[in-house]
Amino acid sequence: xxxxxxxxxxxxxxxxxxxxxxxxxxxxxxxxxxxxxxxxxxxxxxxxxxxxxxxxxxxxxxxxxxxxxxxxxxxxxxxxxxxxxxxxxxxxxxxxxxxxxxxxxxxxxxxxxxxxxxxxxxxxxxxxxxxxxxxxxxxxxxxxxxxxxxxxxxxxxxxxxxxxxxxxxxxxxxxxxxxxxxxxxxxxxxxxxxxxxxxxxxxxxxxxxxxxxxxxxxxxxxxxxxxxxxxxxxxxxxxxxxxxxxxxxxxxxxxxxxxxxxxxxxxxxxxxxxxxxxxxxxxxxxxxxxxxxxxxxxxxxxxxxxxxxxxxxxxxxxxxxxxxxx
Numbered sequence: 001x002x003x004x005x006x007x008x009x010x011x012x013x014x015x016x017x018x019x020x021x022x023x024x025x026x027x028x029x030x031x032x033x034x035x036x037x038x039x040x041x042x043x044x045x046x047x048x049x050x051x052x053x054x055x056x057x058x059x060x061x062x063x064x065x066x067x068x069x070x071x072x073x074x075x076x077x078x079x080x081x082x083x084x085x086x087x088x089x090x091x092x093x094x095x096x097x098x099x100x101x102x103x104x105x106x107x108x109x110x111x112x113x114x115x116x117x118x119x120x121x122x123x124x125x126x127x128x129x130x131x132x133x134x135x136x137x138x139x140x141x142x143x144x145x146x147x148x149x150x151x152x153x154x155x156x157x158x159x160x161x162x163x164x165x166x167x168x169x170x171x172x173x174x175x176x177x178x179x180x181x182x183x184x185x186x187x188x189x190x191x192x193x194x195x196x197x198x199x200x201x202x203x204x205x206x207x208x209x210x211x212x213x214x215x216x217x218x219x220x221x222x223x224x225x226x227x228x229x230x231x232x233x234x235x236x237x238x239x240x241x242x243x244x245x246x247x248x249x250x251x252x253x254x255x256x257x258x259x260x261x262x263x264x265x266x267x268x269x270x271x272x273x274x275x276x277x278x279x280x281x282x283x284x285x286x287x288x289x290x291x292x293x294x295x296x297x298x299x300x301x302x303x304x305x306x307x308x309x310x311x312x313x314x315x316x317x318x319x320x321x322x323x324x325x326x
Contacts, residue, residue: 035312068104128192133199141207206238
C-alpha cells in the first residue's frame with residue numbers, strides 16, 4: 001500500500017472509485033423504453049396523488065363524500081342533473097369525468113383521493129421494510145461470525161428470517177389487521193413489518209462479499225469504527241439490489257392494500273382507496289361496469305409501471321456485461 005492510500009482512507013474515500021461506472025447508468029436506463037415509460041407513469045401518478053391530497057382534503061375542489069342520489073350510476077363524462085341537486089353539490093364543470101357510484105359520489109374525486117392513500121401506504125410500508133431488512137441484513141453480513149452463546153449472529157438472524165418467510169405473508173397480514181383497529185397507519189406498519197425478509201437476504205449477501213474487500217480491510221486496520229464502516233462505506237455499495245427490490249415491493253404493497261380493502265380489512269371510509277372503490281363496485285359489474293374497471297385498470301397500470309422501473313433499474317445497475325438494446 002502506498003503512502004497516499006491511507007490518507008485517502010482517512011479522508012473518507014474508502015469505497016471503490018465508481019466514477020467510471022456511474023455515467024453508464026443513465027444511458028442504459030434510457031435505452032429501456034418500457035422502464036422510461038413506467039417512470040413517466042409513476043411521476044404523473046405522484047403529481048396526481050399530491051393534487052388529490054390538496055384538492056380533496058385541504059382545499060376541497062373535488063368533493064369525495066357528497067351524496068347525490070338523483071345522479072347515482074351516471075356513466076363517465078355525463079352531465080350532472082343540475083335541476084335536481086343543489087348547485088353547491090354539483091361537480092366541477094358540471095360533469096362527472098369518471099361517472100358516479102351507487103350513492104351518486106363522484107368517482108373521479110374518489111380516485112384522486114385514493115391515489116394519495118394507496119401510494120403513501122406503498123412508500124411508507126416499503127420504507128419500514130427497507131429499514132428493518134437493511135439493519136438486520138447488515139448485522140448478519142458484517143458480524144456473521146460473532147457468537148451469541150451456541151449460535152452465531154448470522155445463524156440467529158437468518159433462521160429468524162427463514163421463520164418469517166415460512167408464514168404466508170398475506171394471511172399473516174390479514175390476521176394482524178383483523179386484531180387491530182382498521183386504519184391507514186396500521187396498514188402501513190403491518191405491511192412494513194411483514195415484508196422485510198427479502199431485503200435482509202439481499203443486504204446480507206452483499207455484505208458477505210464486501211467485508212473481504214481491500215477498502216474494508218484497510219479501514220479496519222486504521223481503526224475506523226465498525227458502525228461507520230458498515231453504514232458509511234459498505235452500505236452504499238450494497239444498495240443496488242435493495243433499490244430494485246424496493247421498487248417492486250411498492251407495487252406489491254399497493255396490491256396488498258387493495259386486496260385488504262377489497263376484503264373489508266383495509267382502509268375504512270371516509271378515506272377512499274382504489275381497493276375499497278373496487279370493492280364497492282364489484283356488486284354492480286354489469287349495471288355500472290366503470291365502478292369496477294376504472295380502479296382495476298388503475299391498479300394494473302401502477303403495478304406494471306413499478307415493475308417495469310424495477311426491471312430497468314436491475315438492468316442499469318447490473319455490474320455484469322451490458323448488451324445494447326435493439
